Amino acid sequence: MPLRKAVRTEKIVAAAAQLFARQGYHRTSTREIARLAEVSENTLFRHFDHKEDIFWSALHSQSAALKPGWNLLDGIRSGDTPEMVLPKILELLTDTVNYRPEVLRLIAVAFLELQGNAEAHCRELLSPLLSEICDYLAMSIEKGQVLQVEPALLASSLMAMVLMHPQLAMLTDGSIPSHPDSHDAVRAYSRFWLDVLSPRRLASSMLIAHPST
Numbered sequence: 001m002p003l004r005k006a007v008r009t010e011k012i013v014a015a016a017a018q019l020f021a022r023q024g025y026h027r028t029s030t031r032e033i034a035r036l037a038e039v040s041e042n043t044l045f046r047h048f049d050h051k052e053d054i055f056w057s058a059l060h061s062q063s064a065a066l067k068p069g070w071n072l073l074d075g076i077r078s079g080d081t082p083e084m085v086l087p088k089i090l091e092l093l094t095d096t097v098n099y100r101p102e103v104l105r106l107i108a109v110a111f112l113e114l115q116g117n118a119e120a121h122c123r124e125l126l127s128p129l130l131s132e133i134c135d136y137l138a139m140s141i142e143k144g145q146v147l148q149v150e151p152a153l154l155a156s157s158l159m160a161m162v163l164m165h166p167q168l169a170m171l172t173d174g175s176i177p178s179h180p181d182s183h184d185a186v187r188a189y190s191r192f193w194l195d196v197l198s199p200r201r202l203a204s205s206m207l208i209a210h211p212s213t
Contacts, residue, residue, distance in 0.1 A: 009047050011037040017058035021102040025055055025113040052114065056121055059106045063125045066096060066103060076136040082145050082197065086158075087190040089133060093162040094182045094189070104163065130155060146197040154197075161189060 015036035
């Protein structure tokens with residue numbers, strides 16, 4: 001692709017990502033995208049056949065920006081302990097919430113407004129990462145490093161805590177959780193999950209519930 005055309009495509013995709021994340025799919029017009037990208041609407045349609053094509057390009061572009069962060073999870077492949085790996089998983093998720101919220105908004109827009117193709121596109125984007133997390137958790141369970149829990153359910157719970165905790169806190173008491181920055185949030189989430197999933201904690205609880213006579 002010629003450089004000039006590639007630059008125009010990038011500008012269109014960046015403008016579309018901004019507008020779709022802020023306004024949703026149906027409330028964003030191709031005219032608005034063209035205006036923000038500083039191109040004509042005719043030029044926009046020389047790069048993309050349909051508005052939906054622009055949306056999926058925007059989602060893939062924004063999601064691609066997350067992939068360098070996946071290097072945080074190298075410990076998954078080398079089989080490091082949960083004490084080392086879980087904080088890295090939570091750091092990746094927390095950084096996504098704090099620094100790449102448009103990705104989450106675009107995924108939400110995809111499922112709410114473009115239901116037909118959303119599942120296939122989002123699976124393509126997220127499945128490699130989720131599969132690695134699930135495989136790592138299954139291996140940790142087999143080693144006895146964490147409690148016997150369904151790996152897919154546990155991976156979903158990790159994500160749900162990071163994604164939903166700030167919003168739930170605002171609903172219950174009107175305040176944002178008292179984590180000054182993402183590092184404090186990661187430490188708090190890590191302490192919670194490592195404590196909950198520790199086999200030693202379960203064994204200790206069982207001794208308290210059934211003391212030897």
